Amino acid sequence: MTTPDPDAVRATFEGIAPRYDLANHLLSGGFDFIWRRRLVREAMVSRPGDVLDLATGSGDVALALRKALPAKVRITGLDFCPPMLAEAECKCSTAGHSADSLRFVEGDCLSLNFSDDSFDLITIAFGLRNLSDRTVGLSEMQRVLRPGGRLLILEFSQPFFFLRPFYYLYLRGLLPLFARWVTGDRKAYEYLGSSISGFPNRFGLAEELRQANFHKVGFVSLTGAVVALHMGEKK
Numbered sequence: 001m002t003t004p005d006p007d008a009v010r011a012t013f014e015g016i017a018p019r020y021d022l023a024n025h026l027l028s029g030g031f032d033f034i035w036r037r038r039l040v041r042e043a044m045v046s047r048p049g050d051v052l053d054l055a056t057g058s059g060d061v062a063l064a065l066r067k068a069l070p071a072k073v074r075i076t077g078l079d080f081c082p083p084m085l086a087e088a089e090c091k092c093s094t095a096g097h098s099a100d101s102l103r104f105v106e107g108d109c110l111s112l113n114f115s116d117d118s119f120d121l122i123t124i125a126f127g128l129r130n131l132s133d134r135t136v137g138l139s140e141m142q143r144v145l146r147p148g149g150r151l152l153i154l155e156f157s158q159p160f161f162f163l164r165p166f167y168y169l170y171l172r173g174l175l176p177l178f179a180r181w182v183t184g185d186r187k188a189y190e191y192l193g194s195s196i197s198g199f200p201n202r203f204g205l206a207e208e209l210r211q212a213n214f215h216k217v218g219f220v221s222l223t224g225a226v227v228a229l230h231m232g233e234k235k
Contacts, residue, residue, distance in 0.1 A: 004195065009130050010081050012191055013057070017083035019183045020058050027178055035227050036061060038220070039125060039154045040068045042229065046150045048120035053077045054109050054141070055127020059088025061154075063095060065123070066102045074100070076119075078107045110136045117146045125154040129199040138212035145234040151214060157221070157228040158201035167226060171196060202228040 016023065024032050043051070043065055051069070053062040056077030066075055079085050088104045107113055109124075109131055122141050131137040141151055159167045171193045200208065202219045205228070209217045214232030221228050 004130050004132050006080070006132050009191075012187075013081045014083045016183045017058070017081070017087055020084065020087065021060065023183050024060075027175060031223055031227075032060075035154055035222055035229075036064055036125065038222060038229055039123060039152055040064050042152055042231065043121060043123060044068055046121050048073060048149075050119045051075045051121045051123065052114070052119045052144065054122060054124040055079060055130065056088060056104065057081070057084045057127070059085075059091050059104060061123055061125045062088065062102060062104070063091060063097075066095075066097055071101060075102045077102070077104045078109070078112075079104070080106060080108055082106060110140060112140045112144050114144045116143055118144045120146055120149045121152070122149070123152045123154070126156065128153055128155050128205075129195050134208060135212070138208065138214075142212055142214065142234055147234055149234050151209070151230075151232045151234075153205070153209075153230040153232075155205070155228060155230070156196045156199060157205070157225050158199075159224050159226045160221075163224045163226070168197075201225075202230070205230055 013020070039061065048069070051065060051073060053065065053075065056062050056079045059077055062075055062077035069075070077088060079088070085104050085106060092102055092104065109127070110133060122145055128134060128137065145151065158164070175193060176190045202221060202225060206217050206219055209230060209232040213235070215235055216233040217231065219228045219230045
């Protein structure tokens, strides 16, 4: 797979922002709720003070973290797509959260506008594979984490062997057709399929985390390894 082009990725998400949440829920068969809850449970174990949710998109993970974590925890959601951030802000306002406890900012995962050692926990859900340079992105995450801070990555993986024929039939054939019906944009979900196909499996991504100097690296396979939750800690 070719390296994701940031401008093309941004344009893709700008086009589907108004129906992004609906598409996620329908096209995943509701499993996105289950995957997100698993990430939040792991985040609660960390007992963070300051949390950064990267590639926050429409804010689902950040809002779930806000609901689950103590009120004193400060949460920042960052994304590079303004229409997606507008969706997040709208949901945040509807939920009645203050800017002190949950804020959304525009930014670049490859050049984070935060000081070193700023966060106790970083989460990124279904966004790592969209980075044009994962090595740089992981390095930035390592930089802004405090010593002992944790990184949680929720991302598509390569499913168990017996599931692959059915999974890729859905991913490459049926999903773009369904997506066109839901969002009106088939190409956005053709990109989704190609980005997943070219992404490392759970073992490969774990090795990338070790190469980025994270330790206590591990992962949990979810839904037949269609998705994996990776964990790493800064020394």
